Amino acid sequence: MLIFLIGMMGAGKTTLGWQLANKLGYSFVDLDDFIEKREGKSIAQIFEQEGQECFRELERAALEAVVTENTKAVISTGGGTPCFFNNMDFINGQGKSIFLNVPLSEIFTRLSGSNLALRPLLANKTEEERRLFLTNTLAARKPCYEQAVYTLNGPDFTVQALLKLLNYN
Ligand SMILES: Nc1ncnc2c1ncn2[C@@H]1O[C@H](COP(=O)(O)OP(=O)(O)OP(=O)(O)O)[C@@H](O)[C@H]1O
Numbered sequence: 001m002l003i004f005l006i007g008m009m010g011a012g013k014t015t016l017g018w019q020l021a022n023k024l025g026y027s028f029v030d031l032d033d034f035i036e037k038r039e040g041k042s043i044a045q046i047f048e049q050e051g052q053e054c055f056r057e058l059e060r061a062a063l064e065a066v067v068t069e070n071t072k073a074v075i076s077t078g079g080g081t082p083c084f085f086n087n088m089d090f091i092n093g094q095g096k097s098i099f100l101n102v103p104l105s106e107i108f109t110r111l112s113g114s115n116l117a118l119r120p121l122l123a124n125k126t127e128e129e130r131r132l133f134l135t136n137t138l139a140a141r142k143p144c145y146e147q148a149v150y151t152l153n154g155p156d157f158t159v160q161a162l163l164k165l166l167n168y169n
């Protein structure tokens with residue numbers, strides 16, 4: 001079984017995905033980390049040197065590779081993964097998808113300080129620009145995220161809630 005966590009930057013996909021995989025004894029794959037290892041560059045470097053369009057191609061290829069390489073895994077996707085190409089249909093054809101739905105105010109609080117450097121779409125923006133960008137991005141992406149089979153409403157999630165949703169207990 002493949003379990004995909006989807007949602008905005010800062011929703012907690014990486015944090016929770018790792019915990020869920022440990023609990024289930026599944027492999028854990030963070031798609032952003034996978035891309036960085038595969039390319040030998042950070043996400044920020046890929047955006048800077050090759051641009052977002054190229055990043056989205058690499059992201060799609062990485063998604064396919066992860067699916068080919070794993071049978072029992074929790075996969076934390078990148079914040080934009082479900083919203084490019086037919087990635088969301090692909091994800092739903094391969095396993096169970098869960099949308100981690102976190103209010104924008106909480107996302108905004110989490111994504112500040114040292115967290116920004118890791119997220120090229122937010123770096124080099126003023127606080128006001130970040131707020132506007134996150135508001136517009138969430139509005140544009142929500143229809144993609146809502147194609148997930150399950151939705152968990154945050155801001156805080158427990159592994160127990162995830163296990164219940166997935167009927168694992
Ligand atoms: N339940 C939570 N309460 C408070 N802070 C949290 C919670 N979950 C995650 N965080 C914090 O929010 C930040 C983002 O979390 P995380 O990296 O797991 O998000 P993500 O969904 O993987 O984001 P991205 O799409 O950018 O990779 C981290 O600093 C993390 O420690």
Ligand SMILES: O=C(O)C1=C[C@@H](O)[C@@H](O)[C@H](O)C1
Pocket residue numbers: 008009032043077078079080081118119120121
């Ligand atoms: O929301 C996004 O578009 C992104 C989220 C991150 O996980 C990374 O995949 C990258 O920084 C882009």
Ligand SMILES: [Mg+2]
Pocket residue numbers: 013014015030032076077078
């Ligand atoms: Mg992450």
